[in-house]
Amino acid sequence: MEFEQFRHFIFSEAGIDMPPSKRALIQSRLAVRLRELELNSFSAYWQKLQHPSGAAERQKAINLLSTNETYFFREPDHFTWLQQHVIELSKHGNRHIKIWSAACSTGEEAYTIAIVLAEALGINGNWQLFASDINTRVTAFAKRGVYPLERAKKTPPHLWQKYFLRGRDEYSGQVRMVPQLIKRINFFNLNLLQSDAYQQSGFDIIFLRNVLIYFNEETKLKVLGNLCPKIINGGHLLISHAETIRNKELPLFMDGPSRYCVNQPFNPHR
Ligand SMILES: C[S@@+](CC[C@H](N)C(=O)[O-])C[C@H]1O[C@@H](n2cnc3c(N)ncnc32)[C@H](O)[C@@H]1O
Incomplete structure (x- = not known):
């Protein structure tokens, strides 16, 4: 071979x-x-x-x-923090909140973020959620919002009734996200190696979890160098607890476990 x-x-x-x-x-x-x-x-x-x-x-x-393993409420500490953080942000004049799940796989991470935002700010609140992956199969799957029950088992029980519809007959053993939540997420395909060409910016938070682990140091630097300028000053980048960012030139300061705060303008040509 x-x-x-x-x-x-x-x-x-x-x-x-x-x-x-x-x-x-x-x-x-x-x-x-x-x-x-x-x-x-x-x-x-x-x-x-x-x-x-x-x-x-x-x-x-x-x-x-590509390896696509994921599930709802994976690494739940991030979502506890997210809920508190967006409530704090929204106190400043109900401002618009913009979040990106940048290696979303089949969408469970993005729907988890959407559930937390809906709980904190309302399902029709002043927030925008983008979710992308290089893999075209997984984003097509994510757009349907239908999952095996198994993948949702870490979801806190009180959220089930509000956000999941239980499948019957040929859909038994599966759940569907409620349509109001599905339509709040913008799923698309994007290769992180080319994310500098992506027009959206001004993100409050980028979730970049369980993907850096597949990259070498040089690729990590390239990807993070593309993403940092897309986060607002004082905004956050979340990675997985299993990942590390070693590079000291990036404008990232750890302010919690696997959570970084961006606090200086980043010039990739510096
Ligand atoms: C293990 S999943 C992580 C899913 C989710 N973020 C989580 O933490 O549960 C890793 C995802 O990264 C995606 N990926 C790998 N290389 C990528 C690249 N260059 N650009 C965008 N996505 C990539 C894979 O397709 C896969 O869906």
Whole structure:
């Protein structure tokens, strides 16, 4: 198998740094696509990916090679903080609050944020929520707002009735988010390596959780260098408890566990 080529492919396309120990994982994920295409070798698949007309296939390969594990109320401390923080912010003249879940996977993180905002500020409150991922399959899934019950089990019980509709018959074992919440989230596709070209800015908070872990130090710096200028001065960046930001040049100051405050204008050309 052209392991090194596929490894280089996912690194150059998405920044995902798969160590040699992930060889079997890459192989098993791509094998699914080989079967669908009835190709009998990885080199035939590699040829297909390389073809100038292979953009759609390259996206499919990215979808297969990215890891999308997520669930509702993951790392709940962040959401306890979020609730208190947005209530504080809204005291200053009910100002507009803008949040971005920047590697949202299938959407559970974004819906969790939306539930917290709806609780704190009202479902039709003065807030805006953006959610993006490089993977086109997961954002399409997120837009439907339908989940296996299992993924929602960390949701505090008093929120169930308000925000989840229990599926019946062929939907039993699944939940659907209430439509008023679905329509409050703007899901789209974005590669974090190219987020400098994304026009939105002025975010109060960016959630960037459980994605830095796939990047090397250089890629982390590039991605964070793109994102910091999009956060307002005094705004926040949340990463996962399993992740670290080592770089000292970024205008990020830790003000809680895996929570950073942006407090100086960042010039990436400095
Ligand atoms: C493990 S999930 C994290 C989901 C959620 N943030 C959480 O913490 O539960 C990581 C996500 O990062 C996305 N991802 C990986 N590389 C990316 C890139 N270069 N640009 C945007 N998203 C990326 C993957 O597609 C995947 O959905």
